[in-house]
Structure formats: C-alpha cells, structure tokens
Amino acid sequence: MKTLKSVFSKTIILSMATALILSACGKTESPKPSTSTDVKATATTETAKPVTLKFVTMGPGKQADSQEVWDEFNKKLATLLPNTKVEFEAVLSTEFANKWKLMAATSEPIDIAWTGYLLDYPGEVNKGSYVELDALVDKYAPEIKKEVPAWVLDRARVNGKLYAIPGYQQAVDSRPTMRVPKEFIDKGYIDPKVAQDTFYKYGPVSKESFAVIEGYLEKLKANNQLRKGFSPNVLWSMYNHNFITTLPNYILTGDYKDPKSLKVVNQFETDKEQLFIKTMTDWYAKGYIRKDILSLQNQRQDEGKPDGNIAWFHSMIGSIEDQSKAESTRWGFPVQVIPMEEKYVISALSDATNLAISRTSKNPERAMQLLNLLNTAKGKDLYNLLVWGIEGKHYKKISDNKIETIGYQGSGTADAKYGAFKYALGNTANSFETQADPTNFTQIWKDTNAGAVVSPLLGFKPNLDPIKTDLAQVQAVVKEYAGAPSALILESGAVPDSDAKYKEFMDKMKKAGSDKVTAELQKQVDEFLKTKK
Incomplete structure (x- = not known):
C-alpha cells in the first residue's frame, strides 16, 4: 500500500498488527540547523569511535547467501561510514509483527528497524517506540531533504514530527x-x-x-x-480511496479542494456498497459468478x-x-x-514502509548517517548491494541500471539465494530496475506520483485509542458478513436474500459502535484540517 495497494495490492490493500511498547530512553536534543561545514566536521567526530548497529529488516527472511552479502555490505560501508559495522536480523514478513512484539517486550537494543503496514505505526510512535528524527536529519542527513520530496517525509509525520524515513517509491493508490x-x-x-x-x-x-x-x-x-466466470474480488477492495483506517474501512468523501465538504463515512454504509452487493447477487443468479465461490480457499x-x-x-x-x-x-x-x-x-494511508531509529538505540547519530546513505545517491551502490546481492551470483547486469535477478522475479523469496524487498530498505529511486519492471519504471512512477491527486489528509494519523474497543467490535461484524478482500462473503453475490443479510449487517454494525467510530474520526479529521490552513 498498500502502495501500491499494488503493488499492491498493494496494493492496497493492508492489515494492521497489534502495536507494542519499546521502553523509552531520553529524548534526542534538538540542535540548531548546521551549515554543511559544521555537518561534515560533526560527522567526522561522530564516526571516530567503532560502532556496531543492529538493523532489523522485513522481507523474505535470512537466505542461503545473506551472511555473504552482509559481509560485503560491511566492507563497502567501511569506505563510506568509517568505524561502522551493521549486524542484520532478517525477519520474514509473515513473522515480523510477532517478532517486533517480543523485541519490544524485552527492550532489545536495536538501532534501525523497519516499520509500516504490518504494524500500527502511529500507535508505535505514540507509545515511544521510535526516536524523533527532525533534528537528526538536519544534522546528520541533510541530503535526504534534497533527494526525497518533502511530501514523502510528511507521510511519516505524527503530530507534525518525523519518526521514520519512508521508502521513496510509487506512492499512489x-x-x-x-x-x-x-x-x-x-x-x-x-x-x-x-x-x-x-x-x-x-x-x-x-x-x-x-x-x-x-x-x-x-x-x-x-x-x-x-469459463470460470467473473471475479469480483480485487475490484471491491480498490474502488474507494482515502481510507482513514483499515479497521474497518472508513473513508473520506467529498471535494478535496473544499475542506468543509470532507466527510468520514463507513464504506459499508454507502450507496456504492449496496449497488455492488445487489449487482453481484444478480450476476451470481445469472451464472456469471461461479456457484462454489464461497467454498474456495482462494477465490x-x-x-x-x-x-x-x-x-x-x-x-x-x-x-x-x-x-x-x-x-x-x-x-x-x-x-x-x-x-x-x-x-x-495519493491517499491518507501513507505509512506503508519506513525505516525508523528505535528508542533503544545507543547510537542514533550513526544510525541516522546510515539511513542517509540508504536514501541518497551517495549510498546507491550500498543500497543495491543490500537489496539485490552480488553481481554475477545473485543477478546479471543488463545495462547500467537494469538487471536480471537469478532464481526469482520481482522481490526476493525465502528460497532464493539472495534478494530482499527494495521498498523496505530505502529509496527505491536508487534501485536497479529488473526484468519484471516496465522499461524506465523508475521515471514512470516518479511521473505518476507527480501527476496524482493528493489527499488533503496526507500525513494524518488518527488516534484510535478512544475507539479501540468499538473498532474491534465492528471489525468482528465485518469479518462475519463481508469477509476479507480476498474472501468475500456478501460481496461475492452468493449469499441468499442479500437484502435481508445486508440489513442485518448494518444493524449489527450500529450496535457494535460504528457511528461512534465515524464521529470520532470526523472530529480528528476536522482538527487536522484546521492545521493545514
């Protein structure tokens, strides 16, 4: 998502995991902005002592050649950031949320960690999991502000403050x-x-x-x-934008240019939802949708x-x-x-993938310098080594910026010799393009971002604490009647007497607290929009 809820899928879509608390260290002091000369002198001083950074990544997990690549990474890093080594812990995406929970519970010393769609990022921030980065960026990573658009950084702001460096990538829904x-x-x-x-x-x-x-x-x-008929699944999950929260699908409607018209609504209560259900029910009856759709493990x-x-x-x-x-x-x-x-x-759900400095980091300054390398042209070769591995062994070079991955296409898999998720490790504008990408893919997504309609809620992070119980109750009802984007129930068209079931669905949603959720989110949206004037 997300960006894409594509690339989604990704695009889109997105399931939030339980957020956890990291014990807090003292806050980083906010230094005055430095000149480039001051930054260079300070950076030299900061890199004088040997430091080993703990870096927790999200992706396909540790692979057969991971350690070999990480050793090469540290060799190259020594020429760019002296006296710095990185100890990597590669966690499977399917296990990341639980792993982060354990790390948080034990206050494990971590310097850099991935955060995003598998976690409740704003919740983590509010619980003190990550270091505030504005001062650190100004002092140790000013190049990031030059090479990563300001609106991208704004996506990781909570209450106006920066707590992570987003992976610059295709950002549209x-x-x-x-x-x-x-x-x-x-x-x-x-x-x-x-x-x-x-x-x-x-x-x-x-x-x-x-x-x-x-x-x-x-x-x-x-x-x-x-043949096997019409497949309704992904259309249902993509036809709305501006999801306020994924638990469940509360969306923003109205004219983006007129803040007074912007209203939070429950997607399931809209006329579009009712039309979708009625149409799919009709098509199912006419034989356009396969009769056994509800029994399929994968619709x-x-x-x-x-x-x-x-x-x-x-x-x-x-x-x-x-x-x-x-x-x-x-x-x-x-x-x-x-x-x-x-x-x-480009919608409000925009914290899909980021790198943060953990509150348990003992070396936030050095960690920020490493993040600077992974997000700017200065560290392009270092970043590509970490993502794609070693040339000739993990990929073949086709041209200066085009490679052919070996053993997989797209993102690396657990059984590949090596290959990470590029969006989880830094600025993808510096990434090689692969055989799975369209020609000039990087320029395509940059142009796409530049021409997209930007949500007025970009950077909005709702506080879900006041409605946490209500959201859980509503989500349980949603799961019962709507299923999931890949396992539709009412929207599959296969539910007998869908009108009665829909009414039952709405009644249970109301009793679960859906109106309270809508009202609280509307209140927070209105307060946020006042800060944008």
Missing part, C-alpha cells in the same frame, strides 16, 4: 483496471474504448459501468464461453488462467500498452488491460 482475454475483444464481445470511457466518466462501481461489463458477460454466456485461484476467469481486476502502473504486455507475458496468453480510473490518487 491502486488504480483499478479490468483484465480480459484479448481474444474476446477480437471477437467483439467488449469494446475496450467504450468501456474505458464509461469507467472514467462514472467510476468503477456505478450502474453505467456495470451495464458495460454485463453486456460483455451476456455475450460470453450466449456463446458458451463464460482468485482462476485469475490469469487460459481456461479461468473471463474478467478479473488488479492495479496498473505506466501505460496501458506496457501493462497489457506485462500481463500477457506473465500469464502466457494475450491479455488486455482496461483502466477504470483516469487519475491516480
């Missing part, structure tokens, strides 16, 4: 797109230009857009080519298969042509991507 086998376009079952124009005008979830999709489904059924199991779904949804980045080509290559048959929204959005 998932832009929903419909995928269809190109053979059905060639047969005239759907006109991608008409579909795209309709989606852009009326939005992904609207009577008009659903009418276009249903016309396509009717033709497929008439020609006995429905998306038939997406991208030659004999699978005849329409499915995901995000896109770059041009329609590039994304269609990438999808066709990925699935092994011609696929056409049809975008459903014209504009990208």
Whole structure:
C-alpha cells in the first residue's frame, strides 16, 4: 500500500498488527540547523569511535547467501561510514509483527528497524517506540531533504514530527483496471474504448459501468464461453480511496479542494456498497459468478488462467500498452488491460514502509548517517548491494541500471539465494530496475506520483485509542458478513436474500459502535484540517 495497494495490492490493500511498547530512553536534543561545514566536521567526530548497529529488516527472511552479502555490505560501508559495522536480523514478513512484539517486550537494543503496514505505526510512535528524527536529519542527513520530496517525509509525520524515513517509491493508490482475454475483444464481445470511457466518466462501481461489463458477460454466456466466470474480488477492495483506517474501512468523501465538504463515512454504509452487493447477487443468479465461490480457499485461484476467469481486476502502473504486455507475458496468453480510473490518487494511508531509529538505540547519530546513505545517491551502490546481492551470483547486469535477478522475479523469496524487498530498505529511486519492471519504471512512477491527486489528509494519523474497543467490535461484524478482500462473503453475490443479510449487517454494525467510530474520526479529521490552513 498498500502502495501500491499494488503493488499492491498493494496494493492496497493492508492489515494492521497489534502495536507494542519499546521502553523509552531520553529524548534526542534538538540542535540548531548546521551549515554543511559544521555537518561534515560533526560527522567526522561522530564516526571516530567503532560502532556496531543492529538493523532489523522485513522481507523474505535470512537466505542461503545473506551472511555473504552482509559481509560485503560491511566492507563497502567501511569506505563510506568509517568505524561502522551493521549486524542484520532478517525477519520474514509473515513473522515480523510477532517478532517486533517480543523485541519490544524485552527492550532489545536495536538501532534501525523497519516499520509500516504490518504494524500500527502511529500507535508505535505514540507509545515511544521510535526516536524523533527532525533534528537528526538536519544534522546528520541533510541530503535526504534534497533527494526525497518533502511530501514523502510528511507521510511519516505524527503530530507534525518525523519518526521514520519512508521508502521513496510509487506512492499512489491502486488504480483499478479490468483484465480480459484479448481474444474476446477480437471477437467483439467488449469494446475496450467504450468501456474505458464509461469507467472514467462514472467510476468503477456505478450502474453505467456495470451495464458495460454485463453486456460483455451476456455475450460470453450466449456463446458458451463464460469459463470460470467473473471475479469480483480485487475490484471491491480498490474502488474507494482515502481510507482513514483499515479497521474497518472508513473513508473520506467529498471535494478535496473544499475542506468543509470532507466527510468520514463507513464504506459499508454507502450507496456504492449496496449497488455492488445487489449487482453481484444478480450476476451470481445469472451464472456469471461461479456457484462454489464461497467454498474456495482462494477465490482468485482462476485469475490469469487460459481456461479461468473471463474478467478479473488488479492495479496498473505506466501505460496501458506496457501493462497489457506485462500481463500477457506473465500469464502466457494475450491479455488486455482496461483502466477504470483516469487519475491516480495519493491517499491518507501513507505509512506503508519506513525505516525508523528505535528508542533503544545507543547510537542514533550513526544510525541516522546510515539511513542517509540508504536514501541518497551517495549510498546507491550500498543500497543495491543490500537489496539485490552480488553481481554475477545473485543477478546479471543488463545495462547500467537494469538487471536480471537469478532464481526469482520481482522481490526476493525465502528460497532464493539472495534478494530482499527494495521498498523496505530505502529509496527505491536508487534501485536497479529488473526484468519484471516496465522499461524506465523508475521515471514512470516518479511521473505518476507527480501527476496524482493528493489527499488533503496526507500525513494524518488518527488516534484510535478512544475507539479501540468499538473498532474491534465492528471489525468482528465485518469479518462475519463481508469477509476479507480476498474472501468475500456478501460481496461475492452468493449469499441468499442479500437484502435481508445486508440489513442485518448494518444493524449489527450500529450496535457494535460504528457511528461512534465515524464521529470520532470526523472530529480528528476536522482538527487536522484546521492545521493545514
């Protein structure tokens, strides 16, 4: 997410883990801004003593060649940051939340740690887990402010103060797109230009857009080519932006240019939600959605298969042509991507991936200097070594900035010899592009970020303590009736008498405290917007 809830998926979407307390050390004093000469002199003094930093990373975990790469990292680091070594602890993404809980409980000395979508980042900040960074950045990492846009840093601010360095990357929400086998376009079952124009005008979830999709489904059924039918999953999770919190889906609606019009609403109470449920129920009855969808462990199991779904949804980045080509290559048959929204959005849920300095760090100054290297061009080679490993062994060089990874594509896997998550280790603008990326991918996402609609809530971090119990109760109801983005219940269309079930769903949500949650979030949004004037 998240950014993407893509890259999501990522894009989007996102599940918050239980936040934990790290014992607090004394606050870092806020020095006056230094001149570049002062910074250089101070940095030289600070690096005079030998220091070993503990760095807890999130990703595929420790791999076969991890230690070899880390040894090379320390050799290279010695030339850039003398008298500094790093001891890495690589934690599997699926285990990170629990591991962080144990580290917090024992007040384990840690210098740098990943934080983001697997944790409650604002909650961690409020509990004192991380060092405030504004003064440290000014003194030891001024280059970060030159190379990472201010709005990116603002994403990691809580109550106006910086507590982590976000991974600079594609920052937009998932832009929903419909995928269809190109053979059905060639047969005239759907006109991608008409579909795209309709989606852009009326939005992904609207009577008009659903009418276009249903016309396509009717033709497929008439020609006995429905295969595994329509897959509703990802569309449901992507058609809203500006989620206030993921527990559950409270969103901001209104005109971004008119703060007075901005209202917090529960996504499940909207007209769009009711339209979605009614339409999917109708399509299920007509046979457009497979009858056993509720019994599937993975409701998306038939997406991208030659004999699978005849329409499915995901995000896109770059041009329609590039994304269609990438999808066709990925699935092994011609696929056409049809975008459903014209504009990208940079929304309020923006603390997906960051590097923080732990409150238990004994060397926050040196840790900040290392973060400076991982987030600026000065440390580009160091960063790429940590992400991609050793040339010739873990990747092949194709050109100056293009590589071909060995043993995996995209992000490294637990069974790869080596390969980390680039977004979890620093500034991805300095990353190599791989065979899994579109041509000029870095420039594409930079341009996409620059042209996106920016949420007025960028940097907003709600305090969930006053509604913690209510959120838990509401989330339990959501799980019972809505399921999850990858395991839909009501939105699957397969629930008998969905109108009655929806009413029951809303009644239980109200009793669980959904209105209290909405009111509290609206209050906090209004207070935040006053600070933006």
